[in-house]
Amino acid sequence: MSTFNEDIMTKASTYLGYSPKQLSADLAIEQFSDCRNYPSYYTDETILADMTKNISKIAMAVAEIDAKEGAEGETSHSESGTSRSYGDMTIPKAYAGVTSFATII
Secondary structure (H helix, E strand, O other): OHHHHHHHHHHHHHHHOOOOOHHHHHHHHHHHHHHHOOOOOOOHHHHHHHHHHOHHHHHHHHHHHHHOOOOOOOOEEEEOOEEEEOOOOOOOHHHOOOOOOOOOO
């Protein structure tokens, strides 16, 4: 998993132009896993394979999370000619098309 984490950080760094915080990457990976709702019978290897197929989405989520750093409760921010609007989504927009696994009871 550490190689996967490094790959995520590299892709996000390429997009951002700087290295994002590790916490942003950890959060993006955790949120992706939550979105997918992996079945209990999935092994760590199966989960890693699925995440690797979606590495670009996760890297974009890292960039989105890292770019939203600001004061708590802040909905927009302007500094040095850069303006950001954060919106109110609890998960990154990069995960908008991610489908969950259904659990049948």
